[in-house]
Amino acid sequence: MTLETRRKLVLVVIDGLTPQMLEASLEDRSLPTLAALAEHGTLGRAATTFPSLTPVCLSSIATGAHPDVHEIPHLVWWHRGERRLVEYGSSFGAARVAGLGRTLRDTLVEMNARHLGRGAVTLFESLADAGLETAAVNFTAYRGRTLHRSSVPFLGRVRGPEQFFFFNLFQAGRTGAPLSFRNRARGSIDAYAAAVGRWLVTRDGFDFLLFYLSDYDYASHLAGPDTARTVLARCDAAVGGLVDAAGGLDAFLDRYAVIAISDHGQTAVRQVARVADAFRHEPETLVAASNRAAHVYRLGDSAPVVRRLAERLDREPAADVVLFREGDTFVARREGAELCMRDSGAGVALEGDPAVLDQPDAVARALAALRCPNAGDVVISAAAGWEFADLAGKHHLGGGSHGSLDAGDSLVPMLTVGLDGPMPSSVVDVAPLVLRHFGVEAPGYGARRAA
Incomplete structure (x- = not known):
């Protein structure tokens, strides 16, 4: 043809x-x-x-x-270059918190023009x-x-x-x-x-x-x-x-x-969590959460090291898989078990419990999320039935959601x-x-x- x-x-x-x-x-x-x-x-x-x-x-x-x-990287994320949150409209309330005009322009123009x-x-x-x-x-x-x-x-x-x-x-x-x-x-x-x-x-x-x-x-x-x-x-x-x-x-x-x-x-969605509460006492730490995924950003040297931030979520029932990077190793953590992922030259070498990432195409998707230059230092996938409240505390309790x-x-x-x-x-x-x-x-x- x-x-x-x-x-x-x-x-x-x-x-x-x-x-x-x-x-x-x-x-x-x-x-x-x-x-x-x-x-x-x-x-x-x-x-x-x-x-x-x-x-x-x-x-x-x-x-x-x-x-x-x-x-x-997400519906809402921290722009490291501009030192501000980008919000694409998680809810009308979240748009107001982030600035309605700024949210409209980010969503309708800047996502394509600059992001x-x-x-x-x-x-x-x-x-x-x-x-x-x-x-x-x-x-x-x-x-x-x-x-x-x-x-x-x-x-x-x-x-x-x-x-x-x-x-x-x-x-x-x-x-x-x-x-x-x-x-x-x-x-x-x-x-x-x-x-x-x-x-x-x-x-x-x-x-x-x-x-x-x-x-x-x-x-x-x-x-x-x-x-x-x-x-x-x-x-x-x-x-x-x-x-x-x-x-x-x-x-x-x-x-x-x-x-x-x-x-x-x-x-x-059967339960809602304010995932930022797990980090409220941590200095220079910001959480960007919406629907069923969240990013945790270190904003300065006084913020806890990445592993410590990830381990803060071990007792958080709303967090299912917690992803972070240590040097050249990408780590997925779930219920205390870990799966480490490294580029081997011939593909991705895995070490640890493969059940940590047993979701569809999960290794490739987790690696890509962590490699995104705008991603948080820790990326969280919500547990079944849970949703993370957005910047304004809005959620879809009793309805449906996605992101994990x-x-x-x-x-x-x-x-x-x-x-x-x-x-x-x-x-x-x-x-x-x-x-x-x-x-x-x-x-x-x-x-x-x-x-």
């Missing part, structure tokens, strides 16, 4: 959708569009990155890299460099080659895909889509995305479209994982709108290959239609798959993983 005859590609990301929820819904035929796509494709499961939080996961999907390359690593290359950049037209709807890891001016002067200009549509704040064309933030609880954000997606498909206005639906995760946070069936049905209808805009399923699949995934899973290494937070559905090659086993395999489909060489880090 030549580049001229190769199908275009639509990548659908449904935030927070768990594999079991998708599989059960496909079985009972409550998702007609996704069920029809599954009949023409291959359905599987894959692991996401760690921490399994939306900014980290979406950056991994966009770049084909873990945080050691894309450098986005996303220079060594990482997004799908939008790689495909644009190859002369292909890219499009994105509401996707927050959007860095591309085309300059766009916001309708809100405060946000200025950013570089994104050629066809860039982002919550009415950046719009590459007049689509007639409704306001995205008019009533999120009733699905206004995904309604905006659905309208823009239909507009793009009607015009066949892209080679690659990243179509992001976020309302399912929002609803699951409130009511718990695998409960938001009504919202998932709306997601299916939004994808169905793309199919209808192309003239039906056969016409849609004649024109487009499809990947449908989630960025992370979710698990139920746990399988429930970390496994995502993976549906591919019309693509050659093996099923991706990780979200970082998605970008190389997309690039290979278009005959575009992956960045060096992606090419090494694919090999």
Whole structure:
């Protein structure tokens, strides 16, 4: 197949959708569009990155890299260069504590303009460099080659895909889509995305479209994982709108290959911890916590050594796996047992109890989290059922959350239609798959993983 005859590609990301929820819904035929796509494709499961939080996961999907390359460590983190907290919107309360204007600008502009690593290359950049037209709807890891001016002067200009549509704040064309933030609880954000997606498909206005639906995760946070069936049905209808805009399923699949995934899973929250309390008497120590992961930063020489900080969590029931680095050794600690990881030249040499990291793809994900230049000196993965309160003390008790290494937070559905090659086993395999489909060489880090 030549580049001229190769199908275009639509990548659908449904935030927070768990594999079991998708599989059960496909079985009972409550998702007609996704069920029809599954009949023409291959359905599987894959692991996401760690921490399994939306900014980290979406950056991994966009770049084909873990945080050691894309450098986005969490929803909230300490910027060592600027000596301040970066908060991407754990909650409205957390945004107010961090500074509402600063949070908005960090989330909407700076994450892509300054925080996303220079060594990482997004799908939008790689495909644009190859002369292909890219499009994105509401996707927050959007860095591309085309300059766009916001309708809100405060946000200025950013570089994104050629066809860039982002919550009415950046719009590459007049689509007639409704306001995205008019009533999120009733699905206004995904309604905006659905309208823009239909507009793009009607015009066949892209080679690659990243179509992001976020309302399912929002609803699951409130009511718990695998409960938001009504919202998932709306997601299916939004994808169905793309199919209808192309003239039906056969016409849609004649024109487009499809990947449908989630960025992370979710698990139920039964207890909440203020993990900063474990360090309240430690000098020059800062905790950045949100959802089901946390980072502990040493801010000066008077802070305790890293091992001591890690051992402070031995009696903390909310902490499951505690990760830290000692020289050239990476350590995972769990219930007093340790697993040491070292680069051996021929791979990663392990010493200790392998059960410490028995979660999906856990060694690779733990190493990447610790190697992220913006990570804390200690990284914490929450125990089952626990969530860490954010800067404002907000949490999702009685609902759902994510962020940990746990399988429930970390496994995502993976549906591919019309693509050659093996099923991706990780979200970082998605970008190389997309690039290979278009005959575009992956960045060096992606090419090494694919090999």
